[in-house]
Amino acid sequence: MKRVRFWGTRGSLPVALTAPALRARLVAAVQGARGRALASDADVDAYVDGLGFDVAGTFGGHTSCVEIETGGPDYVLCDLGSGVRPFGQAALAKHGVAAPQTYHVFMSHVHWDHIMGLPFFVPAYIPRNRIVIYGGHEELEFALRRQMEPPSFPVPFGTFRADIEFVRLAPGVRHNVAGMTVTTLLQRHAGDSYGYRFEKDGRTVVYTTDSEHTLAGPEEMQAFVEFFRGADLVVFDAMYSLADAISVKADWGHSSNIVGVELCQLARAAHLCLFHHEPASDDAAIARLLEDTRRLEEITRDGPPLRISAAYDGLDIVL
Amino acid sequence: MEITHRAYADVVVVAPAGRLDHTVAEDFERSLLPLLDPAAGSGAGVVLDFARVEYISSVGLRVLLIAGKAARARGARIAVATLRPVVQEIFAISRFNGVVEMFPTVAAAVAAISPAAGAAYAAAKAPGS
Numbered sequence A: 001m002k003r004v005r006f007w008g009t010r011g012s013l014p015v016a017l018t019a020p021a022l023r024a025r026l027v028a029a030v031q032g033a034r035g036r037a038l039a040s041d042a043d044v045d046a047y048v049d050g051l052g053f054d055v056a057g058t059f060g061g062h063t064s065c066v067e068i069e070t071g072g073p074d075y076v077l078c079d080l081g082s083g084v085r086p087f088g089q090a091a092l093a094k095h096g097v098a099a100p101q102t103y104h105v106f107m108s109h110v111h112w113d114h115i116m117g118l119p120f121f122v123p124a125y126i127p128r129n130r131i132v133i134y135g136g137h138e139e140l141e142f143a144l145r146r147q148m149e150p151p152s153f154p155v156p157f158g159t160f161r162a163d164i165e166f167v168r169l170a171p172g173v174r175h176n177v178a179g180m181t182v183t184t185l186l187q188r189h190a191g192d193s194y195g196y197r198f199e200k201d202g203r204t205v206v207y208t209t210d211s212e213h214t215l216a217g218p219e220e221m222q223a224f225v226e227f228f229r230g231a232d233l234v235v236f237d238a239m240y241s242l243a244d245a246i247s248v249k250a251d252w253g254h255s256s257n258i259v260g261v262e263l264c265q266l267a268r269a270a271h272l273c274l275f276h277h278e279p280a281s282d283d284a285a286i287a288r289l290l291e292d293t294r295r296l297e298e299i300t301r302d303g304p305p306l307r308i309s310a311a312y313d314g315l316d317i318v319l
Numbered sequence B: 001m002e003i004t005h006r007a008y009a010d011v012v013v014v015a016p017a018g019r020l021d022h023t024v025a026e027d028f029e030r031s032l033l034p035l036l037d038p039a040a041g042s043g044a045g046v047v048l049d050f051a052r053v054e055y056i057s058s059v060g061l062r063v064l065l066i067a068g069k070a071a072r073a074r075g076a077r078i079a080v081a082t083l084r085p086v087v088q089e090i091f092a093i094s095r096f097n098g099v100v101e102m103f104p105t106v107a108a109a110v111a112a113i114s115p116a117a118g119a120a121y122a123a124a125k126a127p128g129s
Helices: A019-033 A041-050 A084-095 A140-146 A218-228 A257-267 A283-300 B025-036 B058-073 B085-093 B106-113 B115-125
Strands: A003-008 A065-069 A075-078 A102-106 A130-135 A163-168 A175-177 A180-187 A193-200 A203-208 A233-237 A271-275 A307-310 A316-318 B002-008 B011-020 B045-049 B053-056 B077-081 B101-103
Touching: A003 A084, A019 A041, A065 A084, A075 A084, A130 A140, A130 A175, A140 A163, A180 A218, A203 A218, A218 A257, A233 A257, A257 A271, A257 A283, A257 B058, A257 B085, A271 A283, A283 A307, A283 B085, B002 B025, B002 B115, B011 B025, B011 B106, B011 B115, B025 B045, B025 B058, B045 B058, B045 B106, B053 B085, B058 B077, B077 B106, B101 B106, B106 B115
Parallel strands: A075 A102, A102 A130, A130 A163, A203 A233, A233 A271, A271 A307, B011 B045, B011 B053, B045 B077, B077 B101
Antiparallel strands: A003 A065, A003 A316, A065 A075, A175 A180, A180 A193, A193 A203, B002 B011
8 A cells, every 4th residue: 555645534514614714814824924035936835834734724625535545556445425526536637538447435334424425426427437335334325325316416326327336344354355455343333334444565554434432441442452453544533522522422423532542552553644523623623633632642652653643635645 | 550538528539649541440430439429428529639640541531521420410529639741731632621620739629629628628738737
């Protein structure tokens, strides 16, 4: 595996930067530039790169869709949130419609935010493309077809011209897909969700979203520690603060940055990527979350450093 | 895990020590919850003296949440005091500083929960007592 690319990182609902918020950033950036020598383009780039991500960037954006670049010819995706629309546009721009591609899609579950992008995934409408959709849910195909039925959507699933298959994966079994070894783990979420551990060429990526950790007993924690063991990257649902996740939002099916750090530290994972951001959080709040999480890792470190990132639409992580 | 406790009027001061992580959380819960029984002397509440707590993990914080709910259910209060800087940061990052009452000293926490217990604590700590 070579890299992981994030096309959709927001939980529950897509969000967009508003015009007033964008204007406020521009004002902040221009105010910060007063008195600076910005004569060359390189000076300007250096200044912009020095601004906080909550000023110079945005976390976005689309709902869950993560691409794993395996080094092989096939595409591998996790979830079909709204981020799969720009992914599909990029794939089409690269290959055109005449060169058929194979897309392997691993579904955490079938809640709306994780399936809403499929009707807008243009490669699905192109003959000779092959799409294999994997998941642990019995109703996986039903859910994807139903969202495209009237009166919810005007274009039925049957309009797709790609060859679309559904494959049910049993938890705890090692599956071979696209040259990878894939293992799934049943997670706590309304209607269940599944985490995925992908291994290839000595590299390991774990995708674990929409997963609540009750902290009620050592067995639950140990199962995740083993699932994360030695991973190069763990993409982790850090939607809520710990206090919210286990009190007012208990049973809402999500986790926190604190639990992500603890599990990764115990598993000796190398890199934790905070994912499935709360839609009510603005960029400044997510930037603070990232800063807090890095600080937590620093003050609780008991082994090699754990790298911490916060996912954003467009982020590439080289493995 | 090491944990000591002592009653001052109607407040019990509980003093755990070491790392409150997944390896001791169940012991911590088993030790703490019985002390919330008014029969243990905690009619007004419990103060956790964290002066000797080096670290608290999510499962340790969960025990405080459970204890807080149990205390509130019978009209009592639970507070933590004398947090080390690292533990204080963990409370802030986890947002538990909005869940559990925090005080800089045990004396302040005890007095806030019960004036009678505050007086008893002050008397017990007075020189020559």
